[in-house]
Amino acid sequence: MTSQATSRTAKAAAAERREQAVRAAVEQGLAGPDVPIVALLDTTGIRAGAAALQAAFAAVTDAPVLHAFAVKACPLVPVLRLLLAEGLGAEVASPGELALARAAGIRPAATVLDSPAKTPAELREALALGIAVNADNPQELARLDALICPQGLEGQGGTPIAPSTSPLGIRVNPQLGAGSIDALSTATATSKFGVALLDEGARDWVVRAYAERPWLTRLHTHSGSQGVALSLMARGVRAVYELAEEINAAVGRQQVDTIDIGGGLPVNFGSDEETPTYDAYARLLKEEVPGLFDGRYGLVTEFGRSLLAKHGLVLARVEYAKSSGGRPIAVTHAGVQIAARTVYAPASWPLRIEAYDAKGRPKRGPTVAQDIAGPACFAGDLLAENRPLPLLDQGDYTGVLDTGAYYFAHHYSYNSLARPGIYGFTATADGVEFATVRSPQSLADLVEEAGGAHADALL
Ligand SMILES: *Cc1c(COP(=O)(O)O)cnc(C)c1O
Numbered sequence: 001m002t003s004q005a006t007s008r009t010a011k012a013a014a015a016e017r018r019e020q021a022v023r024a025a026v027e028q029g030l031a032g033p034d035v036p037i038v039a040l041l042d043t044t045g046i047r048a049g050a051a052a053l054q055a056a057f058a059a060v061t062d063a064p065v066l067h068a069f070a071v072k073a074c075p076l077v078p079v080l081r082l083l084l085a086e087g088l089g090a091e092v093a094s095p096g097e098l099a100l101a102r103a104a105g106i107r108p109a110a111t112v113l114d115s116p117a118k119t120p121a122e123l124r125e126a127l128a129l130g131i132a133v134n135a136d137n138p139q140e141l142a143r144l145d146a147l148i149c150p151q152g153l154e155g156q157g158g159t160p161i162a163p164s165t166s167p168l169g170i171r172v173n174p175q176l177g178a179g180s181i182d183a184l185s186t187a188t189a190t191s192k193f194g195v196a197l198l199d200e201g202a203r204d205w206v207v208r209a210y211a212e213r214p215w216l217t218r219l220h221t222h223s224g225s226q227g228v229a230l231s232l233m234a235r236g237v238r239a240v241y242e243l244a245e246e247i248n249a250a251v252g253r254q255q256v257d258t259i260d261i262g263g264g265l266p267v268n269f270g271s272d273e274e275t276p277t278y279d280a281y282a283r284l285l286k287e288e289v290p291g292l293f294d295g296r297y298g299l300v301t302e303f304g305r306s307l308l309a310k311h312g313l314v315l316a317r318v319e320y321a322k323s324s325g326g327r328p329i330a331v332t333h334a335g336v337q338i339a340a341r342t343v344y345a346p347a348s349w350p351l352r353i354e355a356y357d358a359k360g361r362p363k364r365g366p367t368v369a370q371d372i373a374g375p376a377c378f379a380g381d382l383l384a385e386n387r388p389l390p391l392l393d394q395g396d397y398t399g400v401l402d403t404g405a406y407y408f409a410h411h412y413s414y415n416s417l418a419r420p421g422i423y424g425f426t427a428t429a430d431g432v433e434f435a436t437v438r439s440p441q442s443l444a445d446l447v448e449e450a451g452g453a454h455a456d457a458l459l
Contacts, residue, residue: 010048011273015272017042017425020432021040021425022360023359024425024427024431025434026360026397028432031315031317031360032317033395036317037315037317037420038314038315039312039315039338039420039422040423041308041311041312042424043424045311046307049306049307049308050067050086050087051086052277052279053088053278053307054086054088056279056281059282060282060283060285060293061292061293061295063297064299065300066298066300068089068090068091068111068112068300069088069089069090069304069307070302070305071091071100072091073308073405074304074312074405074409075097076100076409076437078435078438079308079437080100080103081104083307084105084110088110090106090110091111091112091114091302092113092115093114093116094115098122098125098131108130109130112132112134113133114136114220116193118133118136120143123140123144126166127144127148127164129166130166131166132260133166133167134168134218135169135171138195138205141170144168154214155212168217169216169256169260170218171195171220171221172194172195172197172206172240172243173194173196173197174197175187175191175197175199176235176239177189179225179229187232193222194220197239203243211250216256217256219247219260220240220259220262222262222263222264223236223237223262224264225266227266228264228266230280230284233264234288234289236262238289240259257296257298259297259299261285262301263305263306264305265281265306266306269351305405309404312407313400313401313402313404314339314399314403314408315398316333318392319331319375321392327369327371328370328392329370329371329373330370330392330398332372334398334400335374336378336380336381337374337375337414337415338403338408338420339351339403340410342383343374343380343381343382351383351400351401353372353387353401355396355397356396356399358395358396363389363396364390366390367388367390368390368391369386370386371384371387372384375417376414408420409422418441419441424437
């Protein structure tokens with residue numbers, strides 16, 4: 001089969017699983033008049049994505065590769081454990097994310113800590129556990145120095161205390177410019193992340209930092225994200241590779257032995273096609289940076305969005321169908337609380353929406369431009385404006401697609417809207433099975449989070 005035919009088949013299969021799952025969610029009562037919003041994860045799709053990632057890099061290098069899932073993209077313990085079962089690790093950027101990774105059973109050796117604002121206590125814990133750390137800036141490196149060589153660097157008479165098993169590196173920003181979404185562009189000249197490599201003196205500072213610290217063995221960049229072209233991402237990886245070569249030449253040995261190329265593969269939010277593929281990216285990297293794949297360097301990747309986005313959807317009931325100023329409006333239960341990005345920046349983050357009838361079957365019929373509104377009390381709470389869809393009626397459902405990363409797992413507590421339940425599904429010829437990933441938030445939990453235990457505190 002050609003790869004195009006394969007992808008058509010995979011795409012059709014994913015759409016078919018989704019339709020089965022939506023129908024079953026309504027039939028089995030996961031969604032209904034009393035549960036007007038639910039989030040669903042396609043377990044089969046997630047597994048296939050993780051397998052595709054590993055196969056893509058295995059095809060271009062024999063060196064060890066750690067694929068550390070960026071927990072930020074989908075901070076759910078059962079998802080992390082599923083990815084672990086598929087052979088992935090975790091990239092974490094806060095004590096909370098580290099706690100999730102540990103709760104999922106991800107080993108320290110398969111965990112990378114990257115936050116831009118690590119406290120001394122977080123650094124100490126990471127070193128004690130043996131978790132990889134990428135220092136963001138000179139001040140953070142000084143904190144690592146104090147933990148590792150409190151008497152001064154080795155060249156200055158110090159010796160490392162109890163050598164940590166943590167692989168340590170520095171994050172650099174190749175300053176290649178922005179993609180199409182400013183808020184997500186990490187490699188701009190003034191980005192807040194990493195050591196800005198083109199700033200005066202920065203490159204020399206980095207080379208010296210490695211020369212003075214034999215324990216710095218990794219180099220990290222994360223220059224991709226939604227809206228960034230693969231060619232720009234590849235240039236970022238090329239820039240860190242060249243820096244690693246320069247450091248190794250300067251110290252006369254292969255001190256940098258692992259390059260962490262970050263994540264940031266963009267996702268196609270326009271159709272069921274999964275593009276660009278990991279395969280295309282890995283092949284491009286091999287073409288553009290061949291030396292990275294000749295066996296001298298181990299690799300770490302940190303993909304997030306591309307592993308989860310297309311494998312999640314939100315199913316929301318249409319509570320009311322009305323019209324205003326001649327515009328049909330479906331008032332649903334999915335809005336800003338599950339799709340903050342789309343509601344606040346609709347031009348950058350358009351989402352596909354499917355129309356289903358009250359039994360969860362795809363709704364057919366002529367399309368009518370209509371607004372798909374959420375439940376929150378502000379006018380901008382719209383997931384789509386003037387979207388051509390079969391006219392939605394009260395009791396129908398909308399499916400908000402491609403929301404498996406940075407959407408429903410990133411609840412926004414506007415109007416005290418409760419977090420919806422999240423269920424994984426496997427669809428087979430015999431039917432659809434659901435597994436609870438996260439229970440819906442109860443009103444008691446919601447009150448507790450809102451200071452319910454301290455009701456008298458301000459009296
Ligand atoms: C957010 C982030 C990632 C994941 O990015 P995606 O676009 O979700 O693939 C990886 N590494 C770092 C350091 C990040 O901040």
